[in-house]
Amino acid sequence: MDGSEPYREPRKRTRIVQACEQCRARKVKCNGEHPCLACWQHNQSCRYQEAPRTRGRSSKRLKPKAPTPLSPGNPTSTSSSLRGNGIGDRKVASTCTSSDRGPARYSPEEYRQQLELRAGIAVSNRQTGSFQFYGPSSHFCLIQRIYQRMKRQSHGRLLDAPKATDATGMGESGLERFMFAAGSAALRPLGSSVDSFLSKDMGYQFIAAYFTVIHPHMPVLDQGIITQLWDQLWDAPAPGREMKSKDLVYMTLALGARTMAREDTNRAQMLDNWADHFWAQSNDYSMLFLEPSLKGIHLLLLKAMYAFHGMRPNDAYLFLGHAARSVLALGLNRSQVANGPGAITHKLRVTFWSVYYYERLCAFFTGRPSGFLDIHIDVSLPEDTTHSSRTTLLDATRGDTDGPSTECAFLRAMVGIGQLIEKVSSELFSLANVQTLYSQRKVDTAILECDASLQKIQRTLPPYLHFFTRDRPRSELWREIQCAHLGLAFHLIKMMIRRPALVHCTVAQAQGQSLAESQTLEDLQPSIDLSIQSAKEIIDIAHSAIMDRATCMRNDVSVANYIVSACVTLLYHVLDPLTVEHAKNIFSSVERGIHCLDQMEHHGPMTEKALSMDIMKCAKDALLLSTIEKSLEEEMTDNFPWLK
Template sequence: LNSQTREAPQSNSRIDEDPVTNKKQQELRAGIGAFDDNTEAYQFYGPSSHFSFVQRLYQRIRRQGNAPLNVSRQVPEGLRKWGIERQIFTYGNECSSSKNSVPDGSFLPKELGEAFISAYFTLMHPQGPILSERDVRQTWEALWTGPSYTPNQSKKLAQQKAILYMVLAIGARLTDHEPSSSDAWAQHFYDRAGVPTDSFEETSLLGTHLLLLRAMYGMQIGRPNMMYLYLGHASRSAMALGLHRAQVVAGNNSFLNTLRLTFWTTFYMERMVSMFTGRPSCFVDESIDTPHPTDCQHAEDGSQNIEYAYIRAMAALGKISERIMACHYSPTKPTRVSDLTEVNRVNNECSGALNELLETLPPYLHFFDDKTPIGETWQEVQRICLGATYHIACILMMRPALVYVTFFESKQQAQDSIGDRIDIQRDIKRTVSSAKDLISLVHDGFFNRCLAMRRDGNMVYFIVSACLVLLFDVLDTETTSAHATEVFQEVEKGLKCLDQIDHIGSTTGRAISLDVMKIAKDALKSTEPTTHLGTNLMESFTWLNNEMFDQAPYDSASSWLYNSLEMPSFDYSTVGMTDLFGPNGGADLMVPMAFDMMGQGLQVADGNYIPSQTAPQNQ
């Protein structure tokens, strides 16, 4: 026994001092940069980011497990090959494209504008309840009184109009079904809102809200860099207002509660985007003592969303995410194997905090129980968003084990390199389980509980991240055919969810699902020298057989693919709404004033809006 006791430290010491293993630990914390030759724009994404993981997956498929993650000032090869780079740089798609411009003389029916506002308050407001619907609709009605009743000299009114334009822009992105026309209006109102220069020099609540709304718009068009920048500005604006301090926002009246809502919404969104992009957060937890928002007895503006358990839960996730980032992804943390004992301790503490969070949730937020009764739309929106974020936090906490294995020939070799400090197989199983749970949650929401969530482009990030984790896992040489089949069944569920999302910037969920299919096919091809997984799976999943991946642009999805997935078209009537974009559902969204036979509308004229009256009908 004494002999064994003496030998154990020697073994651990040998592992600790292995410079190759320590180097691999350091590589886990490497990020990637992307450089655009056309504009000389450059963006960096840390190791927790979606983009870094895509490149890791590409390297694993190419059997480049020991290659550095980022080697030159260009778009990394994996992101370029699979079309992911379009989510990094805009290339002017949203702004300069003629299909996304609204010319003077175009006509916005009042009914459609109100549909945009309703879409915002149905889907986005529950995720960030910072605005008063009554105030927004009052500003909207003011546009119909004509220019003489809406003087632009008023700075506050100008801010209110900018808020309205952002609500219209986001609402247009959240409105189904034909994306081209609504996206044109979205871009138009986004440009019209602008951001006054003094928003970066002086602080106000409305100015902070405007910055938050710009970030929310970025969520809907799949621009993580845009989200990070605007949320950074909003965060500093909120702190400049003192919203992070109890002495400023403590109290029982509704205005102070709005201030607390604004701060904690900004806090959780900024923390989540920092985690998703692998970049530092603006907030320091020790500097924050503002209380959480309290539930209201009734909503002054008639809104149903008067409970803020969602905001409190997301704020808690924001704090947990910071610990995960500091422990697993910080470049300044020690990376020797001996430090993994501390990593394991932090993981256990974060897992405990996540479990404690579940116990604080009201029943309508029980995303972990698929038998939970279906609630109001705002409750279901919050349930899906909270659950998806929770699962992403779990994935990012355990995912380093999945990546670490790629530096070795086998899981056992990876485990031997670190001893018993971390159970690699356990962490991988937890990562894969969280990815499956995330896809099941979103799929249940899209097809059963809350069909309106199909219009939320922000869901793309969560679905794709989960699919990539599953594909990463199936590449392991020890993967059995049964496990691979189970994994691809979950991936297929994710693809069906992506197919339902129309609005993601200049592309669509269908196009992004093709990106994932291409990755899946490449992943299977890479297993062919050692296994027969590809042959077996292509018999079960017919969409893997077609050569379209290698011949056509990803955006040109053809019907064979979606027929093979048995993807149903969206029946808009099932959610009790009219399809304004269908062939018979509504008038053209951008018709000249001379053809206005619908009643009231707003005509675009030199960047302003002229209310129109009902055109005379022919008898």
Template sequence: MADAMLPTFVQKPTGPAKLEVPAVSPDREIPIRPTRKQVSRACDWCRARRIKCDNGRPCRACRQRGADCTHKGTNEPRTLPMALKEIEKLRARVQELQAELDAYKSREHQSVPTPSETSIATSPSSTRDQRGSQNGHSSTQASSPSPSVVSKPQWDGIFIATSRSDQTSYYGPSSHFYFVSRIGAYLNKALQQPCAPRSMQPKEARRNAALTNPNEAEEREIQSNQVVGGLSPSPTMTRTQEEYFLSLFWESYHCLMPVIDEVEFRRHYASLWEPSKPHRKNSPLVDIVLAICLQYGYSFISRDAAPDHRDPSSDDATMAGRWYYRRGQSLLAADFESPTITTVQCLIFSMCYLCCASFQNMAHITVAQAVRTAQILGLHLEPPADMPLADRELRKRIWWILSATESKVTAKLGRFGFVDRSQVTVTQPSDDIETASANGATLGSYGNVTWLTYNLQMQKLSHVSFDIHQPLYAKFGEALERSGTNSLYKDSQALESCAEFLAVRLPALKAWADQLPSSIKSPRRQGGEPFAIDRTPLDIDPLAPTWLQRQRICLELLYHSQFTNLCRPFITFYSNASTYTPIAERHAAACVHHAIAHTLIMHQVVTETDFMCGWSEFFFWQWNAAISIVGFVLAYPIHSSTSNARKALDKAVAVFDVFGANFSVAADAADIIRDLTSKADQLAGRLRSGIMAPPGATPEQQQQPAECPAAVNGGAYVTNTNGDDDGLAWLDPSEQNDPNYFSEFMDWAMSVDQFNNFEHFFNSNNPTNAFQFGQ
């Protein structure tokens, strides 16, 4: 019965007819209807007529009618998938903005902005106006930067015209140029009298200063020699003479800057000589190495042995080897499009030559060129693991030496660096026995150090100093912005806050000294400690190899120089009687203590040994220390450290006299320090006579002490009560045009560090040779 009723049930369904499901054969597949394609937005023609449109461009309807398919609507999402994607994008953006906001709030509680912080207000308008006027732009342009360009506040430096043209060069507040300018401004104010004429006759060696534009005497010498490419003369030293100077390289520059492979260089040099030819083949690397060796070793040659026809100006060692330098640069120019490791090596040694020859701007440019070339070669990246050990370590040493050199040069000149540390992945080089003896290196090891230990420790010191220097000067800029002035010395509280900031970070330098291996430290007599400021003499070990003794001295001198430079901004020539800045004064004392330690070491080394003979670079280190001591003696005539500082100046003059036998600039430096010392004694004498004079004594009876500032606070002269004069009026360009003010003093001071560029001072009949300075 059920079977009979089944057809009736199928023929009379209870639901609607359209829901009837026909029977399907098991062998037949059910067709699947395709998913309808969603259209995000119809074209303009289809939308206007409200007809169906596909996603084609042009769409099917427009193709059929033969018309243009236009779409003027916006790109807002019109489908669910597009809307979901847009929501996810907006959520991610909100998270990014929230993270940036949280980071910005956290940095507001810190004293120094991080490198990624870019939304900080610019420097005070007065400072920007001054920078703009120095560069020849109007104050309106300088004080109205583009809204899209926001700079960090900074402590502005000074602009000084070079000797070759009226174009100015910028030197930042960390440079000794800036500090010398402060000394000059203070002396002009403290003496309060017209400066008497004083002849500054540069020595005759400065006549042949140019490295790129030789004078008439050099043109005659060029014509008498072979010319390479019409640019540079061909030096005529024999192989024996060249090898003599090259033998000086290994325990001098090589042990301090190991950027070449000793065995490979010797092999390369031997391959340049052919038995049938009197001169070797050209090589830019050999030429620049010979140039620095001549510059270093020329001081060992007696002047009595010089030929009679020789130009007297060539007796100065700083310009020795200039022919090799010029020819090396001519040969090197062809390699810049396809540089090699040799290109970077040549640039490093070129920088050394220029620095010692006192071409500071050219040296700075060469360092930047070397860094960029090293980046082209990928030296900032970790070398491949399948590369030989010696090659891997050489690449690492080249990069880290460049990085350390860049840090020192930028701090010395007060300019911005150009190495982005966040992009550097190469690890520091090794100084173990295996690396030090790779490829048959001959210098070897001593005690618990190798000849590569100095290089590694020097890099660490440079980077520790850089990590202090950068945030410190960012702090200076913030303090200037808050005070609204262009001089840090107008706000004693701001200066003290910066001193507190430095005090927290200086222990990193001492921690670096504490971790040094014992064999790299110079022992002391009388129980003194290495790297200390107790003024105990060195205990020079006669059994230690020459390279190690030189490395010990250089490392300690560099340590004292870094300490001096970091603390020098806190030497203040004017202070407010109502403000006490104990931390800043301690930094000033630390600056002079390290400068004294540097001077005593140099004096002992140059008088008892020949380790530093011929090193013009170390003369410039000593000049930096001496000018720091002079500034302290002038600023703090009554201080517990003033007596030792005054004695150290006599030692500094003795060091300059030793260097002056071969470097004419050193003889000038000795005269400059003597003159500044006499003025410091003069001002101290006025102060002493003013204190010891009986009540009611006339100014004449007190030797006119009123010409000094009126009072003393903590050893520093006090400015007037309204605090509007800090002795830094030289920041005003109008003051720099005063012939009795800052400009002439800076010409006088720059004759030490840029002496080779002052050709227009060489003529004794030139009236500009005699310029005024207070007696």
């Protein structure tokens, strides 16, 4: 042993004098409680032998010290003799009969409910063999809960079938097409690439569309540099000259084609073809995964954003996961690498924190763990800069050559939301703390702390980011886009903080039991109301941006992910409406969400109104299988004709 190492006294091991019969039979460790932890987790009866077991030699040694037989009139002698053998008061209760035992500390049924609240959904692609798991915070899992509740299935279905090859709700709603990659053929360049040429002016339009729609909420690229790289692609070839960073240009063009306005069907098809073409041209990952670089991280961010626009959260999760590993490999999470004055270190911080909050959001969307640990991050947040540069957000959206400043208030607020996501995931949705969740005080404390963090973020926002103010003055386009994205993320987290209370309706509510008949559900009603209110706010913010304040956002399909999550949450709540007016109110918000999806000119692998039709079908199923009386269904369909 090294002499400099201090001596540590060995930790004393707690000895369990008597194990229950189940643990003894299975030869596992017993904690001596009643019921013990092993029996409680396996929902088994926990029994202890009435008399302690004796062993050959030790019994002979203890035989002279054995107490005399007890008389019926001396009930206290048992406790004295057991204490003399080293068994404390707590173990006295363990040796009593079942009728003498006090109430169990944990209820096996409650434990199973807590596990079910945090159960996810597993899906597989039979054609490719791909297998994916989505956790309880994903809207895919909530859609499965909708069908589970519609069919009045057992509350243990997600736990009892964790390895199901497919999911009923996913198949019936057609959402499995959003879970898996488009196919191996799409990963290779298209065969007609040598015969296809994009005009230089059209390339400028694609680049401008990217910096108008996407750059405000992912400010990692420089419009001037991307434009120069696009110009270099048109230069005459020269010996020894190799075009670098062309993958960044291709992905910028691909996303620009996705976000351009589509006046007619022919133009939409043409833009989609160009987007797929440039995306396929940048699919060489051989060096990207082996040699981390700043340009490689930017490319991974663009790939993840393209996956968001294809509504493929699994692809985005994988790209952002590798981007997270790359920034950690480069040390951008450390102050000694990315802190300091200057444009270069500022760009490093902006890149790191952009990867951070997008990776956290995507992990939360899919119900999966994040690749970041906050305890390993000490780099400072990006600050506002006051220099003349074409890298400013204002320049990117207006095309100015000189801008007043780069404002990072949006980025700092999104980082705060990303940090809060870790707390929500670990304390409300994680299985690791399922035993501590029996303390309702601890759960309430976690919720209050999350609410306080959200309020703190809200108080520090500048006026142009006040998404909660309906009559705020109209601002520049890039500010309106930032405000909308911040409001959507803010209310998503606020909605998810209370989602366990909403899902508890399926897990704990008995078949045929109304909400008013369950005292437990009555206690959860305030949390359910707050979750529903945040879902409505998401739809209102998206509707205001798409229809009025930032109409170009109808080409930003990443917004559709928020709208779908909000609509699914509202439809889940309408399965057991309190009143018909309550149901009408819910369907009015869903109708606004469908209207937003109808206005979006591209959403995922399906065009036109496919996504809104999916929501309509889900809403119709929710109405038909809800507790609303048949006589009132006609009234609902009269108010909402699309339900027909």
